[in-house]
Amino acid sequence: MKLLPAIDLIGGRCVRLEQGDFDRETTYDDDPAAALAGFVEGGAEEAHLVDLDGAKAREPRQHGLFVDLAMASPLKLQVAGGFRTHAQVERVLLNGVNRVVIGSLALDDPALFSAMLADFGPDRLTLALDVRVENGVPMVATHGWLTGSGRTLDAVLKDFPLVRHLLVTDIARDGMLSGPNAHLMQDIAERFPTIELQASGGVGGLDDLTVLRATGARRAIVGKAIWERRFSVAEGIAHARG
Structure with missing residues (x-):
């Protein structure tokens, strides 16, 4: 399993939100x-960046910051937030970004997301599903976790057979x-062995990475635990690899 350290961006600052709540923001770094x-x-090969302003708007x-960072860093960057059109995705993929994460757009316009998968290829796109577990069933939320879609994770995945990369966040964690x-x-x-699962939400210590590795997840997205120095990037990478 790979560790992807995460940066959430608001106004160019590195921040973290609790459960997606913009009123519960902590700023960690301005650079x-x-x-x-x-x-x-720390030995990372990939990183996960989120435009929280874009996700909200x-x-x-x-x-533009994604592109600047991608062009300057040797890391493979996976980026998310605010993507609504084919041209917006194409812009960053042609300018150094490795993979684009699509969330709410896939639910709002499944035909467009399917076309993107065909045009850019399934290795360049990640489907992000943010879920609340209700009576044991993962239900998908949209638009920055503000709205329930009324659809299960399984139902959404059936719409996109080309998906190879799936990022799942448990909102409660x-x-x-x-x-x-x-x-x-x-x-x-x-249940979906052909999909490379990225697990997000709740990692607080190195033991949590050991637990995630045992689930079969291929990547772990970790933000707050790194920013609050629960463990270093190097330590996290070592535990994720096993």
Whole structure:
């Protein structure tokens, strides 16, 4: 399993939100380029960046920053937030970004997302599904976790047979450092073996990475635990690899 250290961006600052709540923001660093350089020093090969302003506005806000960071860093960057059109995705993929994450757009316009998968290829796109587990069933939320879609994770995945990369966030765990939802991640990994699962939400310590690795997840997205120095990037990478 690979560790992807994460940076959430608001106004160019590195921040973290608790459970996606913009009123529960903590700023950690004003220099995302320096943060990425720190990830490189720790041995990271990839990183995960989110334009939170764009996710909230449902249009690009910091995509220029994505491009600047991608062009300057040796890391493979996976970026998310505010993507609504084919041209917006193409812009960053042609300018150094490795993979684009699509979330709400896939639910709002499944035909467009399917066309993107065909045009850019399934290795260049990640489908992000943010879920709330209700009565044991993962239900998908949209638009920065503000709206319930009324659809299950399984139902959404059936719409996109080309998907190869899937990022699943358990909303109840995100930013809480309370441990990942291992049962959810293992269930998804076992039932969709052709998909490379990225697990997000809840990692608070190195033991949590050991737990996630055992679920079959291929990548772990970790933000707050790194920013709050629960463990270093190097330590996280070593535990994720096993």
